[in-house]
Amino acid sequence: MSVLIPNTNSELKTADLQIKMDNSFGHVEVADEEIQYMNLTLTADDSSTVGFRYNYTIDPNRAQIQNLIYAVQIPERWREQGIEPPNISCKKLAEKIIVEVYDRFRLYPIRITATIEGGIFCNYKNFSHNKELSIEIYNDLGCAAILTRGGELLSSYESFQNNIEKPIVDFIAS
């Protein structure tokens, strides 16, 4: 069975959300993948008048990271030099990587900007150990990263998107 959530919350769009339920009412599946933090409580078992209360929250840091990535633009003078702005595929990959780092390690970047090489640049700083992790995600969906401490290069990583764990562990470790 499938129902639409009534538009009782101004932040929600009715058409965007669909939930599927099985007969037991114990299992609720949210069809919209964008909504990560939705809790539903069903209050009736009459299939014709299903009522429910929901508590809808979005992690503000996570949302802010996503907004920062999609807001990245290149400076006008770079445009005049023929530098390519980050394309939408690059932004999607950047979102996937940076949000994954946030979800798994709760690390928040100190800077998300465009890179002159064509793509997105993201910088993390470990203030305890004076380490910096710089990640570049390019328009051709390549990705490279370097780990530095006080200007000294500690390690560099190719295909960062396929193995984020090792660089992040190196970055966190003392």
Add this chain to the structure above:
Amino acid sequence: MKAFKTILKSLSWTLSHPRYPQRLICWNRKKQPSGSFKDPDKLFHGFSKPDLDENYKLRLETIRFPDFSCNWDRFSIMSDVRLRSKGNLSDGCYSINVSQCRFQNTATPVHEPICFDKDKGQPPNFSHVEVRLLKDGEAIHLEPPKNRKLDSKTEKKRRLEYRHFILQSIKVELDAYFG
């Protein structure tokens, strides 16, 4: 005939821009081979406020490589970077030397004067140099082609390492003026 045209255009430019430095005008000077770069020679590059981070340090993501444009100190002075196309009088200038530029044989400078015949609309700049990417095993005195970009995963990592090295080697010669 081509040389004569260049001289004529240089003369015309000089008359119409009397304050433009003569050292940057091509006249009939010839492009220098890569082998003529000496290790201590400086390469000047302009920067402006958006290139700096919140601590007024240059940002890694603003360092372009390959085809990194510079002015060679043999034919220019540091403040000449402000006269480049899209340059500004408030721009700052930093330098790297040729030995740093050839770090791990990743890149080499190539003299690429901007004269009148091919770069329309740009002011003449005889000192213009481009730092270009070398392939593994290529000699540093070779002149790699323009717009060469090797896109393997290893090359991306190598380029990022190189840009980080350049960032660490930079010496600020003139500060940018923030008004």
